Amino acid sequence: xxxxxxxxxxxxxxxxxxxxxxxxxxxxxxxxxxxxxxxxxxxxxxxxxxxxxxxxxxxxxxxxxxxxxxxxxxxxxxxxxxxxxxxxxxxxxxxxxxxxxxxxxxxxxxxxxxxxxxxxxxxxxxxxxxxxxxxxxxxxxxxxxxxxxxxxxxxxxxxxxxxxxxxxxxxxxxxxxxxxxxxxxxxxxxxxxxxxxxxxxxxxxxxxxxxxxxxxxxxxxxxxxxxxxxxxxxxxxxxxxxxxxxxxxxxxxxxxxxxxxxxxxxxxxxxxxxxxxxxxxxxxxxxxxxxxxxxxxxxxxxxxxxxxxxxxxxxxxxxxxxxxxxxxxxxxxxxxxxxxxxxxxxxxxxxxxxxxxxxxxxxxxxxxxxxxxxxxxxxxxxxxxxxxxxxxxxxxxxxxxxxxxxxxxxxxxxxxxxxxxxxxxxxxxxxxxxxxxxxxxxxxxxxxxxxxxxxxxxxxxxxxxxxxxxx
Amino acid sequence: xxxxxxxxxxxxxxxxxxxxxxxxxxxxxxxxxxxxxxxxxxxxxxxxxxxxxxxxxxxxxxxxxxxxxxxxxxxxxxxxxxxxxxxxxxxxxxxxxxxxxxxxxxxxxxxxxxxxxxxxxxxxxxxxxxxxxxxxxxxxxxxxxxxxxxxxxxxxxxxxxxxxxxxxxxx
Numbered sequence: 303x304x305x306x307x308x309x310x311x312x313x314x315x316x317x318x319x320x321x322x323x324x325x326x327x328x329x330x331x332x333x334x335x336x337x338x339x340x341x342x343x344x345x346x347x348x349x350x351x352x353x354x355x356x357x358x359x360x361x362x363x364x365x366x367x368x369x370x371x372x373x374x375x376x377x378x379x380x381x382x383x384x385x386x387x388x389x390x391x392x393x394x395x396x397x398x399x400x401x402x403x404x405x406x407x408x409x410x411x412x413x414x415x416x417x418x419x420x421x422x423x424x425x426x427x428x429x430x431x432x433x434x435x436x437x438x439x440x441x442x443x444x445x446x447x448x449x450x451x452x453x454x455x456x457x458x459x460x461x462x463x464x465x466x467x468x469x470x471x472x473x474x475x476x477x478x479x480x481x482x483x484x485x486x487x488x489x490x491x492x493x494x495x496x497x498x499x500x501x502x503x504x505x506x507x508x509x510x511x512x513x514x515x516x517x518x519x520x521x522x523x524x525x526x527x528x529x530x531x532x533x534x535x536x537x538x539x540x541x542x543x544x545x546x547x548x549x550x551x552x553x554x555x556x557x558x559x560x561x562x563x564x565x566x567x568x569x570x571x572x573x574x575x576x577x578x579x580x581x582x583x584x585x586x587x588x589x590x591x592x593x594x595x596x597x598x599x600x601x602x603x604x605x606x607x608x609x610x611x612x613x614x615x616x617x618x619x620x621x622x623x624x625x626x627x628x629x630x631x632x633x634x635x636x637x638x639x640x641x642x643x644x645x646x647x648x649x650x651x652x653x654x655x656x657x658x659x660x661x662x663x664x665x666x667x668x669x670x671x672x673x674x675x676x677x678x679x680x681x682x683x684x685x686x687x688x689x690x691x692x693x694x695x696x697x698x699x700x701x702x703x704x705x706x707x708x709x710x711x712x713x714x715x716x717x718x719x720x721x722x723x724x725x726x727x728x729x730x731x732x733x734x735x736x737x738x739x740x741x742x743x744x745x746x747x748x749x750x751x752x753x754x755x756x757x758x759x760x761x762x763x764x765x766x767x768x769x770x771x772x773x
Numbered sequence: 774x775x776x777x778x779x780x781x782x783x784x785x786x787x788x789x790x791x792x793x794x795x796x797x798x799x800x801x802x803x804x805x806x807x808x809x810x811x812x813x814x815x816x817x818x819x820x821x822x823x824x825x826x827x828x829x830x831x832x833x834x835x836x837x838x839x840x841x842x843x844x845x846x847x848x849x850x851x852x853x854x855x856x857x858x859x860x861x862x863x864x865x866x867x868x869x870x871x872x873x874x875x876x877x878x879x880x881x882x883x884x885x886x887x888x889x890x891x892x893x894x895x896x897x898x899x900x901x902x903x904x905x906x907x908x909x910x911x912x913x914x915x916x917x918x919x920x921x922x923x924x925x926x927x928x929x930x931x932x933x934x935x936x937x938x939x940x941x942x943x944x
Binding site: 587735 | 880882892896915920924
């Protein structure tokens with residue numbers, strides 16, 4: 303009797319279903335194929351060198367630029383899986399997405415298809431110059447959509463200088479109907495890059511944590527969305543708390559923290575299969591997943607007997623290497639774009655500050671000396687800046703150069719934390735927590751500190767992690 | 774286990790609990806195996822026996838939670854007194870295992886708070902181990918800032934949330 307009692311107790315204590323780590327996962331969202339670039343017909347010279355007007359840091363000219371984006375023309379108005387009302391309606395939708403991208407970014411003030419005449423298909427490569435100049439347009443974005451026999455869509459995008467009567471840029475893409483928005487983002491990227499000289503960033507995705515419920519009983523779910531908030535998907539069901547996601551550079555995997563087995567642990571979720579595995583087989587809690595820019599390495603932080611250090615493991619798995627061994631909390635870690643250095647957070651001085659080390663853990667040194675605490679460093683994809691949470695009292699987003707100089711505070715909230723970079727290193731997102739209510743939202747701000755805006759999300763949102771340009 | 778012995782343990786524990794709460798002179802436990810009506814006001818009903826969280830919390834006079842200063846994880850005098858009571862209980866009931874939950878207030882970054890909660894839980898665990906409680910009876914888990922008990926954004930609420938909570942998980 304006694305033996306049985308203890309056997310049962312032991313069994314209840316230890317038995318976990320083999321699939322326990324997948325119990326919080328929804329249906330796999332699947333992976334669409336890559337977008338194919340194709341050469342498209344055009345009349346101009348389409349020079350590709352140099353920015354045309356202004357830069358992100360000198361945006362006064364861009365704001366004033368009269369940019370017209372009429373509906374993309376359909377070669378024929380036919381049925382498409384991308385739009386219930388056919389390819390002509392899809393053409394208007396494409397132009398609306400391009401307009402919204404360029405408008406929401408804050409640099410441009412474009413006029414979209416609903417206020418403009420609709421060019422015909424032949425006019426896409428042969429603009430009616432005097433009509434557009436009479437309307438006051440300085441720049442014209444035109445495009446077309448053409449279904450292929452295999453059901454995929456060919457989308458062409460053209461940027462014209464109306465005053466010069468010249469084509470400045472053009473590009474074409476083949477997309478599956480389900481990915482039609484990507485063609486619009488690529489068109490917006492083409493226009494943005496040509497006009498600012500900066501690298502593209504619209505055709506990218508964001509992983510984040512969707513939050514609902516009262517402050518003392520929040521449901522936190524892993525979710526993903528396009529950079530403009532479209533194609534929103536929940537990955538986890540909310541049964542277990544999910545936190546701090548990161549995309550792999552190829553968008554095939556998401557790493558994030560989940561309490562699905564009752565302990566905080568980092569899982570690697572395969573977006574294609576909808577299955578996940580532990581980042582490392584250990585009974586210790588693991589936090590703060592990060593990927594190297596080339597995708598080969600994973601950084602995670604693990605607490606052993608209460609002491610948290612940063613570890614590196616191959617993305618293929620295998621033996622972990624401990625990179626820090628200071629007493630205290632060493633956590634996070636963000637690789638330089640060339641993979642040679644890691645910037646991370648440590649409280650070895652007695653409070654959270656930002657430190658730099660070589661990728662093998664050598665030469666650790668503090669780089670933040672701004673007064674107050676400094677946390678969650680993220681290295682810009684361009685390599686020139688490090689964004690972080692600056693905590694002199696309230697929590698705000700700030701940037702510094704990679705050597706710790708050039709400090710600039712970008713936001714002024716009560717609690718703004720955890721910055722993440724756009725793929726071009728020119729725009730940042732972070733999350734803002736509201737005092738008392740605990741409600742959260744994702745915000746976006748330029749590297750200049752301008753164009754602060756709240757991202758529309760279906761529910762409260764935190765922990766944004768911006769992925770690179772989609773493959 | 775012999776059911777008569779089990780009842781005896783529960784009743785004995787109930788008696789010592791009552792003694793604890795009211796500082797009343799110790800009474801002898803009732804004769805084992807004798808069916809008696811439950812005293813009104815005592816907590817010997819289902820869920821309040823040895824191995825329940827309620828039993829533990831009552832036995833340690835509500836001292837199952839210890840509190841920390843901002844960004845700190847050291848065990849101060851008040852924490853030590855609470856953990857000593859917890860250790861006495863765990864010594865008295867060697868079949869009981871506990872989880873120590875480490876928490877942080879909202880005025881920290883999310884990942885750091887997870888690590889900080891883990892460090893706080895481990896501080897409490899290490900103190901219990903130093904008092905002779907076997908380490909394998911104590912699990913730790915950090916909830917960072919994810920599970921506040923006080924929801925206001927005030928220094929008073931934050932002080933309540935910077936805590937380590939001992940929870941009975943097994944008997």
